[in-house]
Amino acid sequence: MDQHEVAAVGIAKMLRDNGMEVIYAGCFNTPETILQAAIEEDVDVIGISSHSWEYLYYMPELMEMLQKEASPIPVVVGGSVITAKDKAALGEIGVAAVFGSGTSDAKIIGSIQKLADR
Amino acid sequence: MNALLEKLTSGDVRSAARLIRMIDDNQPAAWDALKQLFPHTRRARVIGVTGPPGAGKSTLTSCLIESARQRSMSVGVLAVDPSSPMSGGAILGDRIRMNRHTLDEEVFIRSLASRGHFGGITPATRGAIRVLDAMGKDVIIVETVGVGQDEVDIARLADTTVIVWVPGLGDDIQAMKAGILEVADIFVVNKAEHPDTEATSNYLRSVFKQEKNTSGIPRDWMPPVVETVATKSKGIDDLWDVLDRHREYTAGASDYFVSRKRKACRVELENFVHQGLSEKFSTRFAANGLLDEQAALITSGEADIYAVAERLLAEIR
Numbered sequence: 001m002d003q004h005e006v007a008a009v010g011i012a013k014m015l016r017d018n019g020m021e022v023i024y025a026g027c028f029n030t031p032e033t034i035l036q037a038a039i040e041e042d043v044d045v046i047g048i049s050s051h052s053w054e055y056l057y058y059m060p061e062l063m064e065m066l067q068k069e070a071s072p073i074p075v076v077v078g079g080s081v082i083t084a085k086d087k088a089a090l091g092e093i094g095v096a097a098v099f100g101s102g103t104s105d106a107k108i109i110g111s112i113q114k115l116a117d118r
Numbered sequence: 119m120n121a122l123l124e125k126l127t128s129g130d131v132r133s134a135a136r137l138i139r140m141i142d143d144n145q146p147a148a149w150d151a152l153k154q155l156f157p158h159t160r161r162a163r164v165i166g167v168t169g170p171p172g173a174g175k176s177t178l179t180s181c182l183i184e185s186a187r188q189r190s191m192s193v194g195v196l197a198v199d200p201s202s203p204m205s206g207g208a209i210l211g212d213r214i215r216m217n218r219h220t221l222d223e224e225v226f227i228r229s230l231a232s233r234g235h236f237g238g239i240t241p242a243t244r245g246a247i248r249v250l251d252a253m254g255k256d257v258i259i260v261e262t263v264g265v266g267q268d269e270v271d272i273a274r275l276a277d278t279t280v281i282v283w284v285p286g287l288g289d290d291i292q293a294m295k296a297g298i299l300e301v302a303d304i305f306v307v308n309k310a311e312h313p314d315t316e317a318t319s320n321y322l323r324s325v326f327k328q329e330k331n332t333s334g335i336p337r338d339w340m341p342p343v344v345e346t347v348a349t350k351s352k353g354i355d356d357l358w359d360v361l362d363r364h365r366e367y368t369a370g371a372s373d374y375f376v377s378r379k380r381k382a383c384r385v386e387l388e389n390f391v392h393q394g395l396s397e398k399f400s401t402r403f404a405a406n407g408l409l410d411e412q413a414a415l416i417t418s419g420e421a422d423i424y425a426v427a428e429r430l431l432a433e434i435r
Binding site for chain 1: 132136138201202204208214217220228231
């Protein structure tokens with residue numbers, strides 16, 4: 001959502017190298033643009049990268065919009081500044097997985113694959 | 119399935135997105151859906167945009183979306199990016215350049231991975247075009263990475279094929295000439311602020327004059343060259359004028375265009391039959407060990423490979 005792009009691109013490459021098709025939506029998206037892109041692309045999982053406080057502001061809005069969908073798309077969030085407390089809060093509003101700094105590649109790939117296979 | 123079609127033909131985004139996925143994943147139900155929606159197609163105008171990586175195809179596509187919307191036309195976009203040959207995965211990034219249209223309800227953008235298909239487009243692209251057509255999009259833009267001969271495939275899909283070029287690549291066209299000249303309807307020289315622009319445009323025009331026609335039917339449309347700066351939306355109205363001229367040309371009774379359309383249709387039909395036959399073959403013989411059995415007999419000298427082949431072929435009916 002914010003302007004920090006390096007990690008998102010890195011994750012996208014990692015997922016591609018593990019056989020996934022990644023629609024890279026770029027920076028400065030809003031919950032509306034993310035939801036619309038996800039619907040048009042009929043994705044299995046939405047991945048949000050945020051390295052600033054903005055996820056606290058935008059995630060509840062995105063989750064609320066998604067829950068209105070007939071079949072809600074699972075969401076994972078990655079970010080270097082997500083505290084344990086925020087992680088719990090994200091879980092409470094329905095985020096399927098949260099990846100803080102130091103999360104292993106295998107864990108990220110595994111979680112996303114599991115969500116996609118449902 | 120009828121509920122899906124009903125929703126789709128009334129323009130429902132989610133139904134269209136789902137059906138494109140079914141087609142892309144080669145699900146058997148997609149065939150029936152396409153069969154049913156076929157009568158609702160052939161209305162949209164299909165524009166192919168291709169050219170080398172970095173030529174500005176996505177940015178130009180975004181400009182075309184903008185102009186189409188100004189002309190009150192709804193737009194569907196299919197953006198094809200290559201799959202990784204190593205992992206089969208892909209990063210599809212064309213949307214980024216078109217993000218400003220995401221919330222426009224009259225614009226539908228879908229990314230497709232090439233999934234190992236060489237030819238600039240995916241096997242599912244034709245089906246996806248029909249979905250967007252049936253959902254009522256006035257203009258469908260198919261953007262593909264063109265490297266070498268791949269442009270030929272996009273020309274089979276599109277009513278108008280736009281090749282995006284950039285100044286300074288002039289002489290490289292020699293290598294791509296055969297492929298490009300057969301398929302280009304319009305040449306765009308993008309990034310036209312570059313000092314080599316005029317030379318490149320002139321070069322493209324001269325190349326066309328020298329081109330010999332191999333199809334046997336006189337080519338009655340000479341691809342115009344349009345200069346644009348897509349990042350500044352410059353030259354887009356000129357491009358649109360040329361697109362409209364080509365549209366008028368295709369609507370007229372051009373033998374050349376009609377024969378191109380028929381050829382494209384024939385190729386698609388052939389592909390369907392080939393695919394069906396090879397599926398039949400797989401389920402009848404390859405899966406049940408019969409081929410291995412016969413191969414063993416042939417290698418041990420007990421059977422004749424030509425006779426076995428003839429017998430198998432006769433059995434596929």
